[in-house]
Amino acid sequence: MAELNNPAIPTTLEAITELRAASWKELEEIESELEALENHKTLLKESVNVLRGRIRSLDGALSPFRRIPPDVLEIALHSLPFQPRIALNEAPLSLCQVSSTWRAVMLSSTTMWRELYFSIKDPKEFGRASIRIQEWFKRAGTRPPSFYLHIPFIINKFRTDFLLFMRSIFDSISSSARLALATPDPETCIPYFKDHFHFRRLESLVLKHVETTELPVPYGKGKNKNMKKKDFGTTFCELIVDQEIEILGPSFKRFFPWSQLSTLSIGHPIDLHQFAQILSTCPRLRQGTFCVVSDMPEEGEVEGFHHPVLEELSLLAVWPAGFLMMPSRMVLVAPSLLQLYASPSLKSVRIVTSEDIGYEDHICDGPLIHKGLESLGELVLLGRWHKAFPCARDLLKACVNLRHLEFASCHAKDVPELLQLLTSDTTLLPYLSTLVLYPPSFHRSDTGDGLSDDSDSEIDDNDNDNESEEDGRSMNFGFGDNWYEADTVTKHIVELVKVCCLPNIPPSERLQEIGAVLGILDVTDSDHEEQDFLDELAPYTSTGLRMIIMDAVRDVDPPYDHPTTKRLKEWKV
Template sequence: MNVPAPGFLVNLFVTDEEAREVRETMQQNQLLMASLDAEIAKAQAALRQLVSQRTEAQKLLESNSAPSDTEVKAIREIIRSKEREMEKLEGEVAEARAALNAMIDRRAEVVEESGPSSSAVDKFDADIEGARSVLKEHSSLPFVAFPPEVLGEIFVHCLPRDTLFIKTSLKDCPLLLTQISSTWRSVALATPALWTSIEVKLSVNSCLPNLALIKTWIARSGSCPLSFYIEESIQKDYYEEGMITSAAILQLYAPHYHRWRNIRLQYQDWRIDTGFLKLPRDTPPQSLESLHLARDFWQPAEYDQLSLMLSAPRLRNCTWVSNTDLGTFHAPFPQLTTLYLERPLIAEDFMHILSEGARIESCQFFVLASAGSNFTRPSYPVLSHNLRSLDLTADLFGPLFNQLELPCLTHISLRRFDIVPHPAPVWPHQEFMSLLTRSKCSLEQISLSDMDISPDQMIDCIRHTSPSLEKLILTNDRRMRHVIVNDDVLRLLTWTTPDAGGSHLNVCPRLSMVKFWNCHSSSDGVITDMVESRWKARDGGPVKLLNIAFLMLEKTTHPEDLRRLDMLNEGRVGISIIRR
């Protein structure tokens, strides 16, 4: 008779053949348990993904762009429903595995008592197989029951929504989807829409991701439009022969030139070859919709190719960060909806671009208004434009405000170019209020940087924009030492209930974000009164609760503010405080 393996119990009255069969059966059971462990691990990985998605949904509920009350209620109900499903699933998996372990243990006892060929053992084998089926069903999760086309569409909706360009991380989609199970992997690899976007970063020492993965990414994209972001942080002084640069990456994408949709190219040194000269020269990329180019200077040899790209018939969004004048390339201003320029313009060029670009909805400009020779003459016509978002850096704002009428404007961001303190105020309050009155626009966001607007003028702006204002961002360079927000401004923004008495009229019922940076001076406790009045839900409260606040406070002069704001932040996060 063979000697049993350590820890292996066997009935001494069975034959050697029967003992061998029992031993093989137990070995098979061990393999079964290993298989079950692997399947459960897959299920747990999928569950972790669902939990992660639930967390992202919860962040959305607390985000700056909060959904409506109806949407919040619906999303919370979905989250609760998914949590109940996951809890039920986890419970069933645990119960099934416990039952399986108990049956395997009991089967071993029966084998010892009755031998491996008894009917009782056969029944246990059937029950064990049934338990295994239950675990397999749960480990696959409901998604596997979907047709591959539907599952692939679900995968596409798992891609990050906050960026056009996907980072190649094993912790994020789409690579994460290839690690859950063989079914998910095969579906993910067969879904071209998952592989249409990529972010590439190049330095002296690395190319992330590597060329092989970039090639694989392109191959998986099928015939879908392509989006890619190449950031090259290589200086000519450190360049060596054979080093991977953006030119090598563009060569991989050149055969797919007709599929380019969203392109972002960012270079550190204008002397390094971009690879543009090796791109097709006979036609623009027909699918190109968004183009972001950042390079100090463009070489004349590249002008023709740049002009060709800018002539793409579907181009709608353009960002130009360069000292080379965009006008050199006959930019398609009439067809653009978004235009961001960081190169300084004179006021006349600014007005000319807006007059040509009648479809522009969002723009960013840097204007030196003092350089315009004839711009301020009385006969210069007022331009009515359908801009929705204006981000403007300038040395003089008054002349620009006087020439504009913006009835659709919802977001305005103003930044003064010259931050050196002036002996007299430079904020053009009369011109700004005239612009708002003339335009009859509903501003949702006001952002002022390095402005010397006074508290009384700020109160005037708040009252005028009160019905629609949602975000108020006021930031100054610390060298300005200029106060915009004082007790009067804060008390105006403090929400009071109707039965509180007094003649205070509540303003800005939709305010959801404030940022006061190096522009604030108030008595201890006043700023917390304002935040607290908009932080907690109550009858007769504002339409929207304040959910984000950025504040800068002195520890020595605002101990009460800091204590109370920390308490508010413990109950519901969203308050960021710089303690000085």
């Protein structure tokens, strides 16, 4: 009827109205069902994503490594070779021998073959070693490898067998980014590398002296004249030399591109003239580690030097040989070097003194006045600073923006004296955020600087390395097991906290974190002193002060039920 456009009678109009209403109702039902289906489809998609993630996790649980029995894993662990400067993840060769599955996984992982430690104990092993080294680095792909070669017998540029060995493996190691050599006399080996081989991508070179129990092998006659003399590549920027090697000797001095170096570590003692020469010949040096002899007989003998890019400087100041028999006074090498050589970009300084050299031993009568240390943010003073404490104090006065300070000295009174200094003069280090104080018996084995003591007690400083917030100050310290020393230190700590946590101090300059190694826990009959110490610090937790208490003396749990510790944010053992 609608198609014919004819007028409808009343009964027909009623039927049409009912039909129209039924159609609308059916349409609404269909649309409702479609909406429900869309919602269900969305839920199903979410379920699919969850199930796929679960399947991936289960696939990881069924990987070949996870299905290896624990006893086999233990055998594989014990089969890993143990050599200097090698970690477990740097020895995939032994893992290839566990099973065929392990071997397939190892051979397909190019990152596992980028580093190699290789020891050749006999010249007769050169041929077999060449094959193994070439095969090893084939599996590393195109990434620059790292090669550590240990040869416990003397080599030099006249050895024909070593020449043939290096020629056979040079294509495999020529792209090395890091190269380390450990031989009895590295100074005889480096000129050989310099004359014959060009490491275009070399970035770091480590030279280590090792002892040998074998007789020197006779050298071959003559040298291969077909080899072309080459130089280091432009990427070479790091040189690390062991303390047994005289890096500035005539056989070494001309073989390195000093102007390219950004990182330099020299363990052999050098004098002030050599130190000045190094700074002048290394204009790009940013990180330097040196062992410097504090010997300057005449004032003004060493001229000052301006180094614009040096950022990190680590110094081991050693006592000059024959000092006790010399009538003239010597220069205080540790802080004086910062006075002699201006470095406006200097951010971190580490000074370790082997002897206690004070102002009475200094060649100048007046106190040191340091300038240009506004950028210094980290200062580490270790060793013997009892007579030299006034020198350290004058150095601290120049570090106006210092945020990190570590201090260890040989005398029990030095730590309390530093705390008293910081308490009495709050303007001395206004932006200090981390203070690390070690005990007189402190022995830091990871420094590599030979700092040690006569005590058997050691305190691990790893627990003291707490990250400080950018908007607050933090303090970490440890002290020894002498009761009188510990009692004195705790009193000064409380005084320092009371001064540095006043409500009128801005939060950015307020002491925020304390980490302590409490020696009094083991030397008193009760925990009375410890409770008094914690109770005195407890009110300052409301200002944001956090305490990290580390008991490095007795091997027992701390008193977690102590009422003060419940209000502290952290108690760490």
